Amino acid sequence: MQVDKWVFYACVALITIGIIFSLSLPVFTVLFFNYEPYHFFYRQLAVGVLGIFIMWGLSQLNPDKSLVLIGFGLFILCALAMGVMHALPSSMVTDAGGAKRWIRLPGFSLAPVEFFKIGFVYFLAWSFARKIDDSKKSLKEEFNLILPYLFLFLIVVYLIAVLQNDLGQVIVLALTLVMMALFAGTSLRLFGIGLFGAGMLATIAIVTSEHRILRIKSWWGTIQNIVLSILPENMANALRVADVPEPYQISHSLNAIKHGGFFGEGLGAGVFKLGFLSEVHTDFVLAGIAEEIGVLGIFGITSIIVFLLYRIFKISSRSENKVYHLFSLGIGLLISFSFLMNSYGITSITPIKGIAVPFLSYGGSSILALCVGIGMVLMISKKASSK
Incomplete structure (x- = not known):
């Protein structure tokens, strides 16, 4: 069986676009922190090339x-x-907002959470394939079946949201x-x-x-005038929040797109x-890209991502092995969400959550982890039927 080369080509195209804009967009950061002019470009190029080789390998x-x-x-x-990580000395980890998210290695830092997401999706696919089927069950039986996964997810919440202060992930x-539980065979009731x-x-x-409360207030301050203008005056006055923090990042993001x-x-330019x-x-990479290559360019990028997701979900639907089916589905969902x-956040539809654009x-960690996940999907594509 052949590898689905279209998935590979789509990922290479996105990685190449990311490399190009790593030369254009960080210019202020390079000047402000006195970095070498090609600091970000060289690193993104090295990671991108390594990621491509990892995918193909x-x-x-x-x-x-x-x-x-x-x-x-x-x-x-x-x-x-x-x-x-939280117990390691500061010389071995990198802080972000007081939370330790990266492990320092010679020459680069690694964010374990990015790779954990790929492993977590595989564990769910492997376990769901063994525990959940399409047979009719009562809500109590379904709840008892899914309860161990809820306990596991509480541990994940502690590791990521509490220790690393990263609710977005x-x-x-x-x-x-x-979504994976739904496709594994749970009912719509349990899904709800x-x-x-x-x-x-x-x-x-x-x-x-x-x-996080300040983030929500800042986001609401950006959209409240639009939302409240369609509501009755007494209801609008009750929902209006005064003295919200200035949402300067969102404002600049929207202005860049405009x-x-x-x-x-x-x-x-x-x-x-x-x-x-x-x-x-x-x-805010999408906002920076939108300013330089416009809505037409963003449409092109979105089209590549939609095509990539279509090919991944097609591999998932054609996989007769339930683990392969659910894992491919999970990787597609990670990229989708x-x-x-990110795109909803930079346009103020939802609050900003600090999620990287795939x-x-x-x-480096985000790109390499995704390349590992896509490489695993490409493995599976060789076993997918041609139905």
């Missing part, structure tokens, strides 16, 4: 022998790494878990309860954290990257 392996080793290896080792994993539970968990995480127009200002969008090469959460945002 993994695609040549036999999934019947290699998938379980890679999947469980990532799941167990990265969970242990996240558990011990938890939301992505929660949505992925719920799962979504409600994930919403409650997210609400608790938000109201118990002052900085400034780019349909065709963009031209590659390298964006101005909002010059100190207005402080995370323009990471969290990450892209949607293959485009600067950051």
Whole structure:
């Protein structure tokens, strides 16, 4: 059987676009911190090339022998790494907002959570394939069946949302878990309860954290005038929040997108990257790209991602092995939710959650982890039937 080369080509295209914009977008950061002019470009190029080789190398392996080793290896080792990171000295870890998220290695830093997501998806696929089927069950039986996974997810919440203060990754994993459970064979009733539970968990995480409350207020301050204008005056006055923090990042993001127009200002000609969008090469990369190559360019990028997801879900649907089916589905869901959460965040549809854009945002761990996940999907594509 042949590897699905279209998946590989789509990923290479996205990685290449990310490399190009790693030269254009971080110009202010390079000047402000006095980095070498090609600091970000060289690193993104090295990671991108390495990721491409990892994808192709993994695609040549036999999934019947290699998938379980890679999947469980990532799941167990990265969970242990996240558990011990908070106890490591500052010389061995890198902080982000007071949370330890990266392990320092010679020449680079590694974020275990990015690789853990791939391992977590594999564990769910492996376990769901053994525990859940399409047979009719009562709600109580289904709940008892899914209960161990809820306990496991609470541990994941502790490792990521509490120890690393990263709620965005938890939301992505929660949505992925719920959707994978539905496709594994759980009922729509349990699916609805799962979504409600994930919403409650997210609400608790938000109201118990002052900085997350400020983020929600900042987001609401951006959209409240539009939303409240269609409501009755007494209801609008009750929902209006005064003295909200200035949502300068979102404002600059929206202005950058507007400034780019349909065709963009031209590659390298964006101005909002010059100190207005402080995370323009990471969290706000789509806004920076939109300013330089316009709505037309963003449409092209979105088309590549949609095509990639179509090919991944096609591999999933054609996989007769339930583990392969669910794992491919889970990788597609991770990419889908990450892209949607970031694009919705930079346009103020939802609050910003600090989720990287798949293959485009600067950051070695995110790209390499996705390349590992795609490499595993390419392995599976060789076993997918041609029906």
